[in-house]
Structures are given as C-alpha cells and as structure tokens.
Amino acid sequence: MDKFEKLHGIAAPMPLVNIDTDMIIPKVFLKTIKRSGLGVNLFDEMRFDREGNELPDFVLNKPQYRDAQILVAGDNFGCGSSREHAPWAIADFGIKCVISTSFADIFFNNCFKNGILPIVLPQEQVAVLMGDAEKGANARMTVDLEAQEITTSEGETIAFEVDAFKKHCLLNGLDDIGLTLEKASSIDTYEGQNNTQRPWV
Structure with missing residues (x-):
C-alpha cells in the first residue's frame, strides 16, 4: 500500500447524499x-448509458475532473x-x-485499509470545500495528513480529526498484511522456539 502523506490535487464535487456501495461499484x-x-x-x-457511452453531465466525465484525486461528497457516503x-x-x-459529513462504518474502515483517507467534517466546512471543488481543475486543494489540515x-485552512492508529498506518503505507510483516522477526522467533519445543506439531 502506498504511503499517504500530503496530497495536492483536483477535488470533484459530488453533493448527492446516500451514495451506496452498489452505486460506487455495481454488483x-x-x-x-x-x-x-x-x-x-x-x-x-x-x-455510462446502457450502450457504454459516457454521460457528459456526470462530474467525473467532465474534462476538468477526469484526474480528480479528492472527492467532496454528500452525507452518508458508502452506505449499503x-x-x-x-x-x-x-x-x-x-x-x-x-x-463528507458522514460515512458508513464498514466503508469508512475499509478506506484506511486500502490507502484512502476518509475525512469527516461538519456540514458548513464540507460546503466550503464543495464550493471550492466546483471551481474546476484550477482550484486544487491540499490534504496534509501529518498536520491534519485541508487547504483550499x-x-x-480546515483542520480535521483522524484516529492516531489509522493515521500511522496511512503515513507508513501499512495495510493488515503490512502490519503483520512489521512483526516478522518476532513471528520467526516464536516459530523457531515452537519447532524446538514441540517438534511433533
């Protein structure tokens, strides 16, 4: 998993509420x-339409948002x-x-495990960022995880909260496998001792 430290990029506005996981990726x-x-x-x-043609009005199909790295979304993102x-x-x-102002719990936690930073902010601050995102590709935001700040x-500057352990994992690019591999030497020591003490296992 790639490290997440500081992101400077295009933000796409998606004010729809209750975007569920089937809308994000159909079954x-x-x-x-x-x-x-x-x-x-x-x-x-x-x-896309039923023939696979792009729908020009959808935000990520618009030229200014095709390279978006940040999504400013409506309430309850990732439900379902x-x-x-x-x-x-x-x-x-x-x-x-x-x-967003809120995320479904499972989606929220899955984001951290896949190198995505989900940020929860009050509605008034999301509205500020939504307005900034609506300016297009020239209005780039900066998300600084170490400082826990978003700069329009x-x-x-807007400060955000993030769980210390999840922050550590993102900053160091650690998913569940990476966290386990951090303990590789201790695991090897244990396995060696176990093989000596219980060779029949």
Missing part, C-alpha cells in the same frame, strides 16, 4: 478478487452492503481522499 463487477482494474467501472451506472470492492474501485480510479485553493 455485476464483483466477480474479481483483484484490487486493480475496477476503476473503469467506478460509478458505472452514473457514468459491505463490499470491499467499493474502496478498491475508488483507489484504482485514482481518488485518494473522500470528504484560496488558502483557507
């Missing part, structure tokens, strides 16, 4: 267990089923940070 695309390749199907039913494919698709598309294109 028809859940046949894979790979984390890569799902970005092309992110928000599939909102991005607990599919981990949802953050996989978001990350594969290139979005590294999602900002006009230099306004």
Whole structure:
C-alpha cells in the first residue's frame, strides 16, 4: 500500500447524499478478487448509458475532473452492503481522499485499509470545500495528513480529526498484511522456539 502523506490535487464535487456501495461499484463487477482494474467501472451506472457511452453531465466525465484525486461528497457516503470492492474501485480510479459529513462504518474502515483517507467534517466546512471543488481543475486543494489540515485553493485552512492508529498506518503505507510483516522477526522467533519445543506439531 502506498504511503499517504500530503496530497495536492483536483477535488470533484459530488453533493448527492446516500451514495451506496452498489452505486460506487455495481454488483455485476464483483466477480474479481483483484484490487486493480475496477476503476473503469467506478460509478458505472452514473457514468455510462446502457450502450457504454459516457454521460457528459456526470462530474467525473467532465474534462476538468477526469484526474480528480479528492472527492467532496454528500452525507452518508458508502452506505449499503459491505463490499470491499467499493474502496478498491475508488483507489484504482485514482481518488485518494473522500470528504463528507458522514460515512458508513464498514466503508469508512475499509478506506484506511486500502490507502484512502476518509475525512469527516461538519456540514458548513464540507460546503466550503464543495464550493471550492466546483471551481474546476484550477482550484486544487491540499490534504496534509501529518498536520491534519485541508487547504483550499484560496488558502483557507480546515483542520480535521483522524484516529492516531489509522493515521500511522496511512503515513507508513501499512495495510493488515503490512502490519503483520512489521512483526516478522518476532513471528520467526516464536516459530523457531515452537519447532524446538514441540517438534511433533
């Protein structure tokens, strides 16, 4: 998992509320267990018509937002089923940070495990960031995880809270496997002792 330290990029406004995981990645695309390749199907039913043509009015199809790395979303983002494919698709598309007033708990935790920073802010602050995102590609935001600050294109700074352990994992690029590998030497020591003491196991 890549480290998340400071992100300076385009923010796309998506003010819809209750965007669920089936909207993020429809169930028809859940046949894979790979984390890569799902970005092309992110928000599939909102991005494309039935013939597979892009819908020009959808925000991520607009030229100024095709390279968005930040998503400013409406309330209750990531609700619905607990599919981990949802953050996989978001990350594969290139979005590294999602900002909202609230997230579904399972989706929220899955984001951290997949290198995405979900930020919860009060409605008035999300509204400020939504307005900034609506300015287009020239209005780039900076998300500084170490300082726990978002800086708008006009230099306004908004502080955010994040769990210390989850922050540590993102800053160091540690998913569940990475956390386990940090203990590799202790695991090897234990296994060596166990093999000596209980060779029949």
